[in-house]
Amino acid sequence: MTGIVSDLSLDKTPLFDSGWLTVSSAANRDDVLLRIAEAERRAEAALERLGRTLKQGIAGDHDRRIDALLALETRGIPASGTAADGAVERVMMEVGFRKRDLMPRFHELAEHCRAIHRRALAVVRDARWALMLERAAADPGGASSPIQGVGTRYVKSDRYDVRAARSLPPDDRVRADRFLKRLGEDPVPPELELSPLEGAGPEGTALWGMKAGNGNRFVLRRGELRGIACFFVEDVGPYPDHEGGRRGALAR
CATH class of the missing domain: 1.20.58 (Methane Monooxygenase Hydroxylase; Chain G, domain 1)
Incomplete structure (x- = not known):
């Protein structure tokens, strides 16, 4: 470059x-x-x-x-x-x-x-x-808490809080936490739009996206903690609709 x-x-x-x-x-x-x-x-x-x-x-x-x-x-x-x-x-x-x-x-x-x-x-x-x-x-975090969720299991990465604070105001971070708790429901509510991000990350790194409320989205990494398959919540940030409803797969 x-x-x-x-x-x-x-x-x-x-x-x-x-x-x-x-x-x-x-x-x-x-x-x-x-x-x-x-x-x-x-x-x-x-x-x-x-x-x-x-x-x-x-x-x-x-x-x-x-x-x-x-x-x-x-x-x-x-x-x-x-x-x-x-x-x-x-x-x-x-x-x-x-x-x-x-x-x-x-x-x-x-x-x-x-x-x-x-x-x-x-x-x-x-x-x-x-x-x-x-x-x-490139810089995935470790678990910052016990595994959460009943159906889909997840844990916040120890990188998440710092990244969220740089990207979102306090009210949006609170709203994102409420959305995140719903990830642990069984089944996962379809309105969360949890889906894999095709072509994201190097080979072998499975990244997923999910709504975080108010036009924001999570970045999740598929991984394993103590032998249990789960999502690591790595990041969150704004993904506003600048195109008037013609957004790509990331912001469905």
Whole structure:
């Protein structure tokens, strides 16, 4: 892997820059349309650049890389989306109201920017989860308590609490614990959507996913403790629906 990235800030490589829409209110119609099209092209290029950056890799250990992606997903990209909305609205007020026939085109630009940011959120979320699965397989924990459950047996990994505290606020951690207790029911409630994660982890490492409430999901590792087959609860974190109901198998 080459070109490791040390900073995931959008300051230097924004998903949208208000300067892309610099246009005089006296500009003719064709110039305004060209500027809008150029802004859309640059936003698409910025999204592609973000994808390439994530493929290059991020400097730091698993914890720091996951934290950086979570911050980008929950703070950086939403702030960028809000700024893009404001920039489009300002130009629309200055130019669009003088050229009413261009108003639909400004609305298209605004929706295009929102779509770019939604796609960016999904790209970052998936990169974060790939690292979470990689961490669960590469740095599995031991049992932190006796085996729990009546039907399906499980135990929290001794890595779980620290990881959960980095990813979820207190209320969500309490909610996740309530969901986890239901894993021990016999049979496992289908609404928990317990399922294996295909292709997750190196060969021989069986990772599973399960709902943890409020759009969060667990990462479970299939293992054995004192001769008893059970799940080790390795991690939990947000898996929000950025695509409007078209999520992958991980978040079914």
